[in-house]
Amino acid sequence: MHVLYEDAGKLKAETIFSEADTSLQVESASGKRSKIKRNNVLFTFEQPAPDTLLPSAEALAATLEPDFLWEFAPQEEFEAAALAEDYFGHAPDAVEKTALILALSAAPAYFHRRGRGLYRPAPPDILQAALAAIEKKRLQAEQQQQWTEALVAGQLPEALRGVARTFLDQPDKNSLEWKAFDAAIQQLGASPEKLLLSLGVWPDPLSMMRERFLAAHFPKGTEWPPVAVEPWGEDLPQADVEAYSVDDSSTTEIDDALSVTLPDDDTLCVGIHIAAPALAIPRGSAFDDMARSRMSTVYMPGDKIPMLPRELIAAFSLDEGQWRPALSLYITARRHDGEILATDTRLERIRVTANLRHDRLGGAITAEALADPDAEVPYAHWLRPLWQFAQHLSAARDQVRGKPENNDRVEYSFELDGPADDPDSIIRLIPRQRNAPLERLVAEYMILTNTQWGALLARHGVPGIYRSQQMGRTRMSTQALPHESIAVPQYIWSTSPLRRYVDLINQGQILAAAEHGVSARLVAPFKPKDADLYALIGAFDSQYTLWGEFQSSMERYWCIRWLQQQGLQEVRAHVLRENLVRLACAPLVTRINGLPAFERGQEIMLDILGYDDLGLDIECRLREAL
Known part of the structure; x- marks a missing residue:
């Protein structure tokens, strides 16, 4: 005797091995035995063999039309076996009963299942x-x-x-x-x-990458609506200094400038002057909301998305010939050994004499020329004393670090002849030595300022957002902790308030500390243990990283375009580790599959086999070790 039963919604036909009141033990054609509940049994049969029942029933079910079955069936609930007898006109065999069950189950729109072997036709509507x-x-x-x-x-x-x-x-x-x-x-x-x-x-990979980024992060566009900016700083004292800024030619947000005076033969007074937009951006204001929504200017070759409205930048940028409010740090030091004798932070107005540019001056200003008093150097009266003191500052940090700072790496500026969204624009890579005098000079004074102002906040108990590095880990926090690679006891970002929100926040805190001293913690925009300051750190870190990743991807794209435009078929590179190399002619790091084991720094020659503008990579193979 055989049985047709349901198992997990499927029909199975097997041979009965033994029976009990509420269950049966069945055996499949392969000899496997299993126990089933009697409630799952549809019917028992003797013919045909279980392994032929379902194939035969499926073939017959395919000939049964559901619309005819629906018209033929009673309109109330019925049993499938009873309908099979009426439909076939005789007592149905196992194949016919199974075929009808299959046909009814396969037409849920026509027949609603009401239980084991029971169905009801769907109402006409x-x-x-x-x-x-x-x-x-x-x-x-x-x-x-x-x-x-x-x-x-x-x-x-x-x-x-x-x-x-x-x-x-x-x-x-x-x-x-x-x-x-x-x-x-x-x-x-x-x-x-x-x-x-x-x-x-999209017409090209560049358009795809740019538009995806802008759609995700700037769905309303990148331009701020026009804003009105009131004049600021007209009642501030005017600084009697000869100040210059040093930036790339593409820089339009002039955050910082330097001045120097020589009170006597062995003393100098250096002024580091930082644009003061925090005066017009109180916490919680509309301008503050704008800056906080972006956290930073977004940079990419040939283009940028400013953090602040252009009118606000124009009102506070330290443009040459214009009186602008500035937060100034004055350092008085001895010239022969660089010992700092006094510091003073002031809010004042300055007029920058000229906005100098790296790319126009870099070739004429060398360490050798600055060391030779008879050599002709542009702006020598300003540069030489600043350079002399900057060397003392660098040497002092090297002594704390225990080794010289590695500044010999070449960095690059990206210049485009054409729109930033046109892949056919001509790209120029402008190499810049990090240890070039102008680069080192500006870097030293920004480090000095960020260190001194970080100490000012800590001394007066005013919270700020610090950057520290310990055990190789760099992080942002409200604690004045050492920065090991820079070799300073504390370090904040405060010298780019037109471009970074953290610098803007810190500037507001520094203004309070400079004006109110020990009582500043009671009047500063952010008080000690302000939860919002902690939230800002996480939000800034996340968004600043995101902007940096986009900038890196755009720079990588234009590096690849530069290689294509130059028609290079072979390039020199240096091994970083395992199969990772850095090109010698462009700021591009790539992997070379199958690269033999080389020492770090090994110079090699590569053949360029292909470019992947979308994947932002190049395909290379090793030609030879040099």
Whole structure:
């Protein structure tokens, strides 16, 4: 004797081995035995053999039309076996009963299951709605298939044109459009980015990367609406100094300038003058909300997205010939050994004599020329004493660190002849030595300022946002902790308030400390243990990292474009570790598969085999070790 029963929603036919009141033990054709509940049994039968029942019943069920069964069946609840006898006109055999059960179960729109072997025909109105839904689904499946076929053939259906740009970052995975696109990806074995580029959704990888970034982080556009900025600092004392700023030619937000006076033969007074936008940006103001929403200016080759409105930048940038409010740090020191004798922080107005540019002066200003009093050096009366004191500052930090600072790496500026969103723009890589005098000079005075102002806040108990490095780990916090690689006892960011929100916040705190001294902690914008200051650290760190990653990806893209524009087929590189190398001619790090084991710093020659503008990489192989 055999049995047809349900197991997890499926029909199974097996031979009865033994029976009990509430269960049966059955044996499959393979000899496997199992125990089933009697409540799951549909019926027992003697013929045919269990392994032929279901195949025969499935073939017969395929000939039974659900709409005819629905018309033939009674309109109340019925048993499948009873309907089989009426339908076939005789006592049904096992195959016929099973076929009818399969046909009823396969047509849920026509028949609602009410229990084991029991069904009820769907009411006419419900049936019509269900059939309409089935037809709609069929048509949608056809449409989806048509779209997929078009995509695979390299054609973008008109219906997908308006949503295709959302497929990478904001796809509606329940939509037919996405399902068609996803199916095309699976068939082609291509990445979503490559398929969209091949379909012309974006004209080139550069446009794709820029537009995705802007859509995700600047959906309302990158330009701030026009704002009105009141004049600031007209009642401040005017500083009687000859100050100069030193920046790249592309810099329009002039945050800092330097001045120097020589009271006597062995004393100098250095002024580090920082733009003071915090005067116009009180905590919680509309300008503060703007700056906080961006946290930093976003940089990329040939373009940038300012943190602050342009009108505000123009009002506070230390542009040459203009009186501007500045937060100044004056350092009085001995010239022969660099010992600092006194410091003073003042809020004042300064007028920068000239905005000097690295790329225009760098070649004329060398360490040798500055050391030779007879050599002609531009702005020598300003540069030589600043350079002399900067060397003392650097030597003092080297002594704390226990070794000289490694400043011999070449960095690059990116200049574009053409729009930043045009991949055909000509890119120029301008090498810059980190240990060049102008670079070192500005860096030393910014380090000095950030160290001194960090100490000022700590001395008066005014909280600030510090950067520390201990045991190789760099982090931001409200604690004045040492920065080991810079070799200073404490360090804050405070010299770029037009470009970084942390510097802007710290400037407000420094202004309070400079004006109110020990009582500053009671009147500063952020009081001790202010929870919002802790929240700012995490928010800034996250967003600043995000902006940096985008800048790095854009610079990497333009490095690859530069290699292509130069037509280079071979390049020199230096091994960093294992298969990782840095090119000697561009700021690009890449991996070379199968690279032999070399010592760090080994110079090698590479053949360039191909470029991947989308993956931001180049394919190279080792030619020889040099």
